[in-house]
Amino acid sequence: xxxxxxxxxxxxxxxxxxHVVSSRTTLPILSNVLIEASDEGLRLTxxxxxxxxxxxxxxxxxxxxxxxxxxxxxxxxxxxLPSAEIEVSVDGKNVASIKSGPSFFKIIGLPDxxxxxxxxxxxxxxxxxxxxxxxxxxxxxxYAISTDETRYVLNGIFSSFKEGxxxxxxxxxxxxxxxxxxxxxxxxxxxxxxxPSKAVQELQRLLGTEGDMILxxxxxxxxxxxxxxxxxxxxxxxxxxxxxxxxxxxxKERLTLSRxxxxxxxxxxxxxxxxxxxxxxxxxxxxxxxxxxxxxDIGEANESLDVKYEGKEFSIAFNxxxxxxxxKSLEEDEVHLDLIxxxxxxxxxxEDAFLYVLMPMRVTS
Amino acid sequence: xxxxxxGGQENDNENQGDQNNSKTWxxxxxxxxxxxxxxxxxxxxxxxxxxxxxxxxxxxxxxxDMHQIWIETNYMDELRAAFAEGAGIHCSPQIVxxxxxxxxxxxxxxVGKIPIQxxxxxxxxxxxxxxxxxxxxxxxxxEKTQAFQRKLKRLGINPDFDFESFVxxxxxxxxxxxxxxxxxxxxxxxxxxxxxxRAGLGKTHLMSAVAQQLLANDPKAKVVFLxxxxxxxxxxEAVRKGNLxxxxxxxxxxxxxxxxxxxxxxxxxxxxxxxxHTFNALLNSQTQVILTCDCPAPEIxxxxxxxxxxxxxxxxxxxxxxxxETRVAILRRKMEQWKVExxxxxxxxxxxxxxxxxxxxxxxxxxVASYSFLSPENMSIEKVDELLGDLVRDENTHLVTIxxxxxxxxxxxxxxxxxMSSRRRPASIAFPRQIAMYLARKLTKLSLVDIGDGFGxxxxxxxxxxxxKVKSDIESDPEVxxxxxxxxxSLERRN
Numbered sequence: 001x002x003x004x005x006x007x008x009x010x011x012x013x014x015x016x017x018x019h020v021v022s023s024r025t026t027l028p029i030l031s032n033v034l035i036e037a038s039d040e041g042l043r044l045t046x047x048x049x050x051x052x053x054x055x056x057x058x059x060x061x062x063x064x065x066x067x068x069x070x071x072x073x074x075x076x077x078x079x080x081l082p083s084a085e086i087e088v089s090v091d092g093k094n095v096a097s098i099k100s101g102p103s104f105f106k107i108i109g110l111p112d113x114x115x116x117x118x119x120x121x122x123x124x125x126x127x128x129x130x131x132x133x134x135x136x137x138x139x140x141x142x143y144a145i146s147t148d149e150t151r152y153v154l155n156g157i158f159s160s161f162k163e164g165x166x167x168x169x170x171x172x173x174x175x176x177x178x179x180x181x182x183x184x185x186x187x188x189x190x191x192x193x194x195x196p197s198k199a200v201q202e203l204q205r206l207l208g209t210e211g212d213m214i215l216x217x218x219x220x221x222x223x224x225x226x227x228x229x230x231x232x233x234x235x236x237x238x239x240x241x242x243x244x245x246x247x248x249x250x251x252k253e254r255l256t257l258s259r260x261x262x263x264x265x266x267x268x269x270x271x272x273x274x275x276x277x278x279x280x281x282x283x284x285x286x287x288x289x290x291x292x293x294x295x296x297d298i299g300e301a302n303e304s305l306d307v308k309y310e311g312k313e314f315s316i317a318f319n320x321x322x323x324x325x326x327x328k329s330l331e332e333d334e335v336h337l338d339l340i341x342x343x344x345x346x347x348x349x350x351e352d353a354f355l356y357v358l359m360p361m362r363v364t365s
Numbered sequence: 366x367x368x369x370x371x372g373g374q375e376n377d378n379e380n381q382g383d384q385n386n387s388k389t390w391x392x393x394x395x396x397x398x399x400x401x402x403x404x405x406x407x408x409x410x411x412x413x414x415x416x417x418x419x420x421x422x423x424x425x426x427x428x429x430d431m432h433q434i435w436i437e438t439n440y441m442d443e444l445r446a447a448f449a450e451g452a453g454i455h456c457s458p459q460i461v462x463x464x465x466x467x468x469x470x471x472x473x474x475x476v477g478k479i480p481i482q483x484x485x486x487x488x489x490x491x492x493x494x495x496x497x498x499x500x501x502x503x504x505x506x507x508e509k510t511q512a513f514q515r516k517l518k519r520l521g522i523n524p525d526f527d528f529e530s531f532v533x534x535x536x537x538x539x540x541x542x543x544x545x546x547x548x549x550x551x552x553x554x555x556x557x558x559x560x561x562x563r564a565g566l567g568k569t570h571l572m573s574a575v576a577q578q579l580l581a582n583d584p585k586a587k588v589v590f591l592x593x594x595x596x597x598x599x600x601x602e603a604v605r606k607g608n609l610x611x612x613x614x615x616x617x618x619x620x621x622x623x624x625x626x627x628x629x630x631x632x633x634x635x636x637x638x639x640x641x642h643t644f645n646a647l648l649n650s651q652t653q654v655i656l657t658c659d660c661p662a663p664e665i666x667x668x669x670x671x672x673x674x675x676x677x678x679x680x681x682x683x684x685x686x687x688x689x690e691t692r693v694a695i696l697r698r699k700m701e702q703w704k705v706e707x708x709x710x711x712x713x714x715x716x717x718x719x720x721x722x723x724x725x726x727x728x729x730x731x732x733v734a735s736y737s738f739l740s741p742e743n744m745s746i747e748k749v750d751e752l753l754g755d756l757v758r759d760e761n762t763h764l765v766t767i768x769x770x771x772x773x774x775x776x777x778x779x780x781x782x783x784x785m786s787s788r789r790r791p792a793s794i795a796f797p798r799q800i801a802m803y804l805a806r807k808l809t810k811l812s813l814v815d816i817g818d819g820f821g822x823x824x825x826x827x828x829x830x831x832x833x834k835v836k837s838d839i840e841s842d843p844e845v846x847x848x849x850x851x852x853x854x855s856l857e858r859r860n
Contacts, residue, residue: 173438241431
């Protein structure tokens with residue numbers, strides 16, 4: 001195999017795929033990137049056996065072929081090369097010679113035949129989704145994914161194609177984020193599945209704002225085609241719990257607030273929360289809400305916001321991180337906060353089909 | 366809130382328990398509703414129930430996975446306080462999902478499937494949360510919940526094999542009593558319990574019954590129920606994969622170990638070795654061990670003596686072929702279960718034809734009953750004979766042959782088979798030959814002439830003399846008596 005490639009292009013291509021590789025691999029070949037050179041350029045693929053990413057890079061290929069090289073080391077080398085032009089040739093023993101200007105590197109790779117192939121999707125359901133929509137939907141839900149490995153079913157985003165809508169849900173038991181979007185797909189393609197958290201991360205890295213993404217679904221794998229890049233991932237097996245159960249019934253109070261103001265205020269005030277006292281308290285009074293944080297050894301902070309409120313005075317406390325996360329992910333100017341009482345979860349909603357249920361913390365007086 | 370009906374629970378104590386349970390739960394719920402607001406309380410606890418009182422405090426069954434997740438993450442403090450303040454019970458509440466647990470593997474009950482991979486461990490841990498909220502306390506054939514039945518099937522236990530369905534007779538009374546005692550954990554000294562008997566006499570049935578009762582007593586009990594073959598295979602896998610630690614953990618930290626057909630480990634040195642260590646570990650921790658075997662322990666060929674002695678160190682019981690009345694009773698039981706009706710003389714006839722093997726007896730009944738159901742004509746004795754032809758033949762071909770006798774005796778006395786028919790006269794050869802002739806007379810229907818022929822064309826008079834001599838020796842010499850009895854038993858058993 002022999003090719004010439006621009007440093008930028010090579011680095012870009014490698015960085016697209018390197019995050020999937022974990023630092024502690026069970027098989028040596030999993031630390032390597034599969035490089036396939038053909039008339040069309042290079043295809044670079046990495047996998048950790050659960051998620052695999054494949055991307056392309058423009059290159060002048062004089063001799064087609066394939067090999068695998070340790071990706072971390074390769075990226076470090078390429079990054080440091082002096083010249084913009086790189087020449088790579090790989091011999092029959094998978095030893096790669098990298099030439100760039102006066103520099104010469106030789107690294108030993110493993111045969112491409114050993115590289116685990118990404119799953120095929122011949123009998124798969126296909127969906128076409130605008131990248132912007134999916135990207136947005138992931139942004140609005142991914143922060144709520146559970147990291148508790150004992151609840152593995154929650155370690156991903158529940159995705160459902162039903163009745164002309166794409167719905168994404170993520171929860172960790174303390175909060176739940178849900179977003180809908182209208183989408184066209186045949187009714188025979190109604191289904192749901194759970195995308196693992198690692199695949200979500202890769203998606204967020206690769207998805208753009210233009211064009212469409214093709215989603216292919218087989219029994220236990222999903223594939224996302226984004227331009228010339230492909231993400232393949234195992235699905236999380238199991239039944240996602242009934243998320244609708246979590247959404248409270250009618251609220252007692254609905255408050256409409258400026259999203260940015262609430263976010264900024266909470267951010268500022270939470271500077272005074274600590275590990276021991278990790279909450280911000282919202283006290284609702286006539287046409288205003290006081291946002292407070294208080295740590296015994298550190299101090300306190302208090303800021304008030306204008307809000308149309310005519311109910312009786314009451315307080316509710318939330319984890320500041322959990323409160324800010326959805327606010328950061330949204331773009332709307334206004335958010336609605338639906339509350340019942342200080343012991344019941346609050347629900348953050350927007351005009352669009354977004355919903356966020358957040359359990360309160362105990363109000364410390 | 367009234368607790369779900371546990372279907373005809375007759376036991377007064379049970380009813381009292383239920384009532385107490387309801388009362389307790391009501392107190393807890395009342396307190397809980399003070400801590401958790403209306404919407405949340407109704408949303409998460411409306412259909413929650415307290416289960417398994419007396420066995421475990423604070424076990425709450427809820428209606429879905431989401432309920433379990435949300436309550437566990439958010440309301441445990443309130444629940445604990447509600448138990449303490451409301452009902453005076455100090456416990457660590459546990460939430461389970463009602464009905465079937467979706468987990469494939471439950472760490473509590475391992476069935477020769479070892480959670481080796483990480484994936485399985487994740488599922489297994491989840492299973493620990495989604496603990497079986499088995500509602501049945503006393504398993505009754507009709508009353509067993511779907512969940513319990515599924516659990517049994519997962520463990521490889523046939524739900525039909527329980528104490529209720531086992532017909533006890535003289536042939537099985539002792540074995541049945543021993544198993545019953547073990548199942549109700551009254552027989553601490555019956556450890557290990559070694560059940561032996563020929564094929565088709567109920568060993569697996571009894572052992573399954575014990576397993577079911579143990580599980581019903583304590584749904585969280587780690588009951589291991591498997592064949593020795595499975596144990597051996599798992600062991601080999603574990604050695605191959607280097608997972609011995611996991612294997613040992615799975616089989617040594619259990620509440621009861623029930624192994625079927627232990628004779629399978631005969632001749633398998635490494636498995637025997639591993640089993641020896643497992644066995645010791647279990648006995649040392651006073652874990653109940655039950656073994657079944659198709660012959661008495663000392664007769665298992667190529668089994669390490671130290672294992673033989675351990676098998677015999679507890680209680681050994683034998684299952685013998687059922688007598689006539691028992692056979693009829695078994696047939697009647699089955700007929701009741703299958704809702705089948707047959708004339709009495711037919712039932713008696715079947716019982717007379719099939720004597721040695723309950724499995725075969727049931728097979729005979731199935732055949733006759735099915736035919737009777739499908740055919741317009743009345744069942745007759747002749748028809749029965751026709752239908753059961755091959756089964757009856759099987760019954761009878763298991764008569765001992767001269768060759769078998771000769772072989773057994775030759776083995777026992779360390780002789781060659783040919784010595785049995787040879788002309789050699791030293792007592793060390795002649796006497797065993799005489800014993801063999803005696804047994805041939807006793808166990809086969811062959812004539813004296815035929816027996817003589819089988820021993821190298823000897824005269825029938827020789828056979829008569831041999832039988833007389835052995836008979837008198839049996840009466841006078843306990844050694845001879847013992848030897849003959851042993852040989853006799855082992856020959857009968859082999860068939």
